[in-house]
Amino acid sequence: MVNFYHRFVPHMTNLMRPLFGALKGNAPNHVVDWSADIAKAFVDTKKALVNATMLVHPLPGAQIALTTDSSDYTVGAVHKQLVGGVWRPLAFFSRQLHPNEQKCSTFGHKLLGLYLAVCHIRFLLEGRLFMAFIDHKPLAFTMSKIAEP
Numbered sequence: 272m273v274n275f276y277h278r279f280v281p282h283m284t285n286l287m288r289p290l291f292g293a294l295k296g297n298a299p300n301h302v303v304d305w306s307a308d309i310a311k312a313f314v315d316t317k318k319a320l321v322n323a324t325m326l327v328h329p330l331p332g333a334q335i336a337l338t339t340d341s342s343d344y345t346v347g348a349v350h351k352q353l354v355g356g357v358w359r360p361l362a363f364f365s366r367q368l369h370p371n372e373q374k375c376s377t378f379g380h381k382l383l384g385l386y387l388a389v390c391h392i393r394f395l396l397e398g399r400l401f402m403a404f405i406d407h408k409p410l411a412f413t414m415s416k417i418a419e420p
Contacts, residue, residue: 280319284345284365287316291367327352327359329395335361337396338404341384344368348388350395364391381405 280286289312293303303309329335333352340347347365351358366387368380375383385403389396 280323281349281363282347282365283316283319283363284347284367286319287312288344288367290316326361327354329361330354334402335396335399336402336404337385337388337392339381339384339388340406341368341380343373343380346380346384346387348384348391350388350392361395362392364388366391 289306289308293306293309330352333354335350335352336358338349338351345365345367348363349360350362350364351360353359364387368383372383385405389403
């Protein structure tokens with residue numbers, strides 16, 4: 272159930288990180304050492320599913336934006352639309368980075384986060400103008416220079 276609904280819960284990858292770590296590299300019949308961190312991650316994941324953010328339906332004429340953020344281990348994004356002067360969430364995206372992706376620079380992490388988010392929700396973005404919000408000034412500067420004719 273979590274695998275399907277994780278896209279509707281912000282920061283789900285961060286919540287589930289201890290659970291991923293407990294299963295990483297173990298054989299299928301391996302017994303998991305159920306520590307306090309793993310138990311807390313399990314409870315927090317259940318709570319996050321129960322308290323999932325209310326999403327709205329996309330409106331064809333509404334202005335849309337994609338806000339992304341990344342860390343050394345995860346990337347995440349919120350796809351939202353402007354309705355009545357308020358940004359409303361349409362979808363969430365988060366993913367844990369693979370070991371080779373974790374070796375990127377900060378610039379690379381931010382650009383990878385934007386790329387992965389666009390790929391994930393491309394069906395909502397295709398054929399529409401959208402804004403991308405990034406919290407990394409050098410990447411924002413580079414993207415603005417690329418966009419100029």
